Amino acid sequence: MKLQITCPECNRQSLIDSGKVPLGKIKTNCNTCRKQFFIDKGQNVNCCLVQPSADSASEAEQGSWKIDRPEFEGIEYDLNGLGGLIRSGMVTGGTRVLAPNANQYREASKVKELRKFFEQKEKRDG
Ligand SMILES: [Zn+2]
Numbered sequence: 001m002k003l004q005i006t007c008p009e010c011n012r013q014s015l016i017d018s019g020k021v022p023l024g025k026i027k028t029n030c031n032t033c034r035k036q037f038f039i040d041k042g043q044n045v046n047c048c049l050v051q052p053s054a055d056s057a058s059e060a061e062q063g064s065w066k067i068d069r070p071e072f073e074g075i076e077y078d079l080n081g082l083g084g085l086i087r088s089g090m091v092t093g094g095t096r097v098l099a100p101n102a103n104q105y106r107e108a109s110k111v112k113e114l115r116k117f118f119e120q121k122e123k124r125d126g
Pocket residue numbers: 007008009010011012030031032033034035
């Protein structure tokens with residue numbers, strides 16, 4: 001669950017993990033106009049909880065993927081970025097990757113979200 005915070009001064013909206021926000025009145029600063037204001041998660045003061053919508057892209061498509069290779073250490077890719085690495089041959093079927101919704105690395109060829117990129121590469125390479 002995310003908490004959407006709206007600055008009362010400039011109406012800038014930002015999303016943060018609701019779990020990081022304590023209940024009750026807390027003070028925060030707007031990143032844009034620097035205005036200091038209060039939010040209250042329980043009372044919906046300058047903020048409201050938002051449900052991730054069911055028709056939005058899946059977490060695997062939006063989240064960040066990690067690659068278990070020293071040259072990619074510390075870098076996170078979205079699905080399309082990782083797909084580009086697969087098509088260019090920098091990531092092969094045996095490269096271990098960590099999906100956004102997974103808790104352990106798996107070989108890229110065994111991850112269903114990545115299969116289409118290998119197919120595209122095979123088609124292109126003939
Ligand atoms: Zn503001």
